[in-house]
Amino acid sequence: MANPLRSRVEAAAAQLVYALPRPVRRLIAGSPVQRDGQELALDAQLLLRLQQLAKTTMSQDTPELARKMLGDSQHLVSGSPIQPVGTRELTIPDSNGGIPATLYTPAGLPKDSGLLVFFHGGGWVIGTRASHDNTARFLAKHAGVRVLSVEYRLAPENPFPAAADDAVTAFDYAYAKATDLGVDPARIAVGGDSAGGNLAAVAAQVTTRRGGPAPAFQLLLYPGVDASKVRRSRELFGAGFFLTDKDMTWFLDHYAPAGVDRTDPRLSPLLSEDFSGLPPAYVATAGFDPLRDEGEAYAEKLRAAGVPTALSRQSDLIHGFVNFLGVGTRFREATAEAAGALRLGLSGIAAK
Numbered sequence: 120m121a122n123p124l125r126s127r128v129e130a131a132a133a134q135l136v137y138a139l140p141r142p143v144r145r146l147i148a149g150s151p152v153q154r155d156g157q158e159l160a161l162d163a164q165l166l167l168r169l170q171q172l173a174k175t176t177m178s179q180d181t182p183e184l185a186r187k188m189l190g191d192s193q194h195l196v197s198g199s200p201i202q203p204v205g206t207r208e209l210t211i212p213d214s215n216g217g218i219p220a221t222l223y224t225p226a227g228l229p230k231d232s233g234l235l236v237f238f239h240g241g242g243w244v245i246g247t248r249a250s251h252d253n254t255a256r257f258l259a260k261h262a263g264v265r266v267l268s269v270e271y272r273l274a275p276e277n278p279f280p281a282a283a284d285d286a287v288t289a290f291d292y293a294y295a296k297a298t299d300l301g302v303d304p305a306r307i308a309v310g311g312d313s314a315g316g317n318l319a320a321v322a323a324q325v326t327t328r329r330g331g332p333a334p335a336f337q338l339l340l341y342p343g344v345d346a347s348k349v350r351r352s353r354e355l356f357g358a359g360f361f362l363t364d365k366d367m368t369w370f371l372d373h374y375a376p377a378g379v380d381r382t383d384p385r386l387s388p389l390l391s392e393d394f395s396g397l398p399p400a401y402v403a404t405a406g407f408d409p410l411r412d413e414g415e416a417y418a419e420k421l422r423a424a425g426v427p428t429a430l431s432r433q434s435d436l437i438h439g440f441v442n443f444l445g446v447g448t449r450f451r452e453a454t455a456e457a458a459g460a461l462r463l464g465l466s467g468i469a470a471k
Contacts, residue, residue: 162447198445240313242370316342
């Protein structure tokens with residue numbers, strides 16, 4: 120368990136580094152990094168430098184160690200809890216004993232608001248509602264919606280398709296219990312970052328194809344959407360930019376081990392044969408992210424099928440930027456754009 124005093128000291132130290140004059144921050148970060156016609160933001164480069172000095176990586180010898188590493192370090196970059204946002208703990212009923220979830224409600228929000236059913240990132244192996252607490256708070260406050268953050272089952276204890284099944288169950292619960300949650304059932308979005316973006320895309324596809332209730336909007340933040348092939352962005356940015364090629368292989372081998380068909384659309388939604396009728400989407404990618412090209416290919420497939428889709432490449436950022444709200448300013452700017460897209464995406468939908 121992390122030492123609270125040490126956590127506060129470390130977080131303060133990270134804040135101090137970002138408060139230094141720009142020339143000093145540039146000296147610490149090193150010369151500007153340019154690749155594929157893009158220049159890495161100083162805020163991002165400085166974070167990578169601090170990560171390098173701390174010798175931290177997402178993949179570890181065991182999932183337990185990786186989860187502990189994340190739990191011990193998340194406070195360094197997530198920032199103080201965003202207020203005023205209320206929380207309520209819930210359990211989503213299912214056949215496996217229930218899925219824990221947290222409902223975030225910004226102060227002053229009326230009933231019949233929009234809702235984002237949110238799935239955290241972490242390669243389906245690490246990550247929790249706690250690791251994404253401030254991300255959920257930020258989206259709730261700045262998009263003016265309630266956020267239901269879902270603690271879906273993790274691999275390798277629960278491999279594919281457990282997380283995908285939980286994502287669909289969570290949306291169904293939100294729709295069925297809309298009145299109890301204080302939301303308009305016609306204005307329920309699904310969203311998430313990285314592996315969570317994968318789950319949101321899968322939930323949108325599954326619910327749309329079966330008929331009946333489906334999400335009104337998709338918020339896909341640097342989603343992983345194709346487990347079947349390696350694209351150019353993974354070759355360009357697979358080392359030194361937070362999420363590595365090694366990490367991606369480690370995560371996928373735990374979630375979709377030998378014997379799993381990695382072309383299954385519930386794992387690789389980019390490979391779905393039918394994109395028609397899916398909910399409108401905002402797809403954000405990061406320029407220096409191994410997942411960049413598959414996320415952008417997903418947006419193009421949505422557009423080609425006539426789905427209203429906004430694609431936003433944050434060309435100077437790295438994977439994971441919605442979790443780095445406590446350092447610098449650039450990460451918050453990009454996340455604020457996503458929150459604005461969610462607000463706009465749900466605001467024009469009339470109640471049924």
